[in-house]
Amino acid sequence: MPRSLEDPIKASQTTRFIGSFEGNKKGPTVIFFGGIHGNEPAGVQALEHVFSSLHKSELEINGAVFGIRGNIPALLQKKRFIEDDLNRIWSSEQIKQIEKKDRSNLRLEEIELLEIKDIITQILRTQSPPFYFIDFHTTSSKTLPFITINDALINRRFSQQFPVPIILGIEEYLEGPLLSRMNQLGYVSLGFESGQHDDPIAVENSIAFLWLTLVYTKVLDKEEVIDFDAYYHQLYTASEGNTNFYEVVHRQELKRNDAFSMLKGLESFQKVSEGTLLAIQNEEKIYAEKDTILFMPLYQRQGAEGFFLIRHTPNWALKTSAIIRKSKLDSLLTYLPGISWSDHEKQSLLVNLNVARFFTKSFFHLLGYRNRKVDETHILMHNRERTAKNKMYRKEAWY
Numbered sequence: 001m002p003r004s005l006e007d008p009i010k011a012s013q014t015t016r017f018i019g020s021f022e023g024n025k026k027g028p029t030v031i032f033f034g035g036i037h038g039n040e041p042a043g044v045q046a047l048e049h050v051f052s053s054l055h056k057s058e059l060e061i062n063g064a065v066f067g068i069r070g071n072i073p074a075l076l077q078k079k080r081f082i083e084d085d086l087n088r089i090w091s092s093e094q095i096k097q098i099e100k101k102d103r104s105n106l107r108l109e110e111i112e113l114l115e116i117k118d119i120i121t122q123i124l125r126t127q128s129p130p131f132y133f134i135d136f137h138t139t140s141s142k143t144l145p146f147i148t149i150n151d152a153l154i155n156r157r158f159s160q161q162f163p164v165p166i167i168l169g170i171e172e173y174l175e176g177p178l179l180s181r182m183n184q185l186g187y188v189s190l191g192f193e194s195g196q197h198d199d200p201i202a203v204e205n206s207i208a209f210l211w212l213t214l215v216y217t218k219v220l221d222k223e224e225v226i227d228f229d230a231y232y233h234q235l236y237t238a239s240e241g242n243t244n245f246y247e248v249v250h251r252q253e254l255k256r257n258d259a260f261s262m263l264k265g266l267e268s269f270q271k272v273s274e275g276t277l278l279a280i281q282n283e284e285k286i287y288a289e290k291d292t293i294l295f296m297p298l299y300q301r302q303g304a305e306g307f308f309l310i311r312h313t314p315n316w317a318l319k320t321s322a323i324i325r326k327s328k329l330d331s332l333l334t335y336l337p338g339i340s341w342s343d344h345e346k347q348s349l350l351v352n353l354n355v356a357r358f359f360t361k362s363f364f365h366l367l368g369y370r371n372r373k374v375d376e377t378h379i380l381m382h383n384r385e386r387t388a389k390n391k392m393y394r395k396e397a398w399y
């Protein structure tokens with residue numbers, strides 16, 4: 001689909017940069033993404049609003065800020081995606097495949113990916129650290145605003161500053177989200193889900209989140225953002241004071257042609273008791289198997305997840321895992337049968353489940369590993385801590 005540039009409104013909606021701002025003073029580089037899903041315009045609108053305020057103001061910013069528009073063809077059609085989900089094609093293997101392709105054979109979202117990837121590479125090459133990546137989304141169901149992160153300690157610490165709930169480890173259940181790639185490169189990266197798709201509050205929450213981010217990354221001093229307290233309060237109220245950590249324990253997978261309907265009126269973070277009817281998938285009734293917390297129930301046609309279930313992560317578990325990770329005790333694991341390094345850099349463990357069946361998934365989570373099933377008997381455990389660029393962030397106040 002050619003992008004018409006004749007219509008001025010359309011032209012402004014098809015530029016890759018929503019805004020960019022480079023200060024005179026040295027400082028961090030913050031990269032925001034909006035509209036990676038085309039039916040989620042709240043992030044784009046919030047970025048337009050904040051960049052326009054920055055340009056009108058006399059604020060002196062430190063470092064640089066970029067706002068990047070995600071899936072442009074899908075945004076124009078107000079669809080999640082046109083051919084492929086742009087937030088599911090960022091794994092290293094997928095990118096390699098896409099880069100090998102002849103330009104004329106590229107699918108729509110593959111073109112979007114290559115353009116965005118080039119911009120990121122360019123920014124990383126020309127701007128100064130520390131780097132932060134923030135991706136704005138919204139959900140089809142009602143929800144409290146929340147943050148999703150890959151569970152590396154740098155992400156936990158940075159995210160903890162925002163008065164919203166934090167969901168750990170969702171990437172383990174997803175193939176190729178953009179932020180997982182930024183994480184694998186070692187940078188602080190978080191997703192912010194600001195509310196329901198077309199709810200104006202979702203835009204307000206994203207605006208508040210943007211200003212807080214600019215302060216927490218030290219692009220702006222807190223004193224310069226006059227409404228800082230109001231923005232903080234807005235997020236605190238919208239998330240009903242919930243600043244808990246949660247981890248994902250179940251993903252209800254949908255195949256492309258599955259008939260799926262979620263029971264009406266369910267919300268993200270809603271507690272459901274054992275035996276509650278949640279959804280109907282291909283005429284089969286899906287019940288909650290135990291008391292649990294529902295997360296991101298799907299109320300739209302496009303999407304590969306019907307819903308998730310989450311569990312509250314207690315403070316002691318967070319603290320214990322932080323201590324264990326810092327001590328790097330995991331090096332000892334390879335002395336055990338069935339566990340070996342899968343690479344020279346010692347970033348991934350290959351676990352043979354037939355031999356090392358005494359270890360549970362939560363045990364590896366505690367050590368900072370995310371798992372990927374290789375085949376029926378092997379899982380690959382990738383260590384988030386060993387790839388995290390801790391040195392880059394060590395001097396930051398939040399660290």
Ligand SMILES: [Zn+2]
Nearest residue numbers: 037040137138
């Ligand atoms: Zn999304």
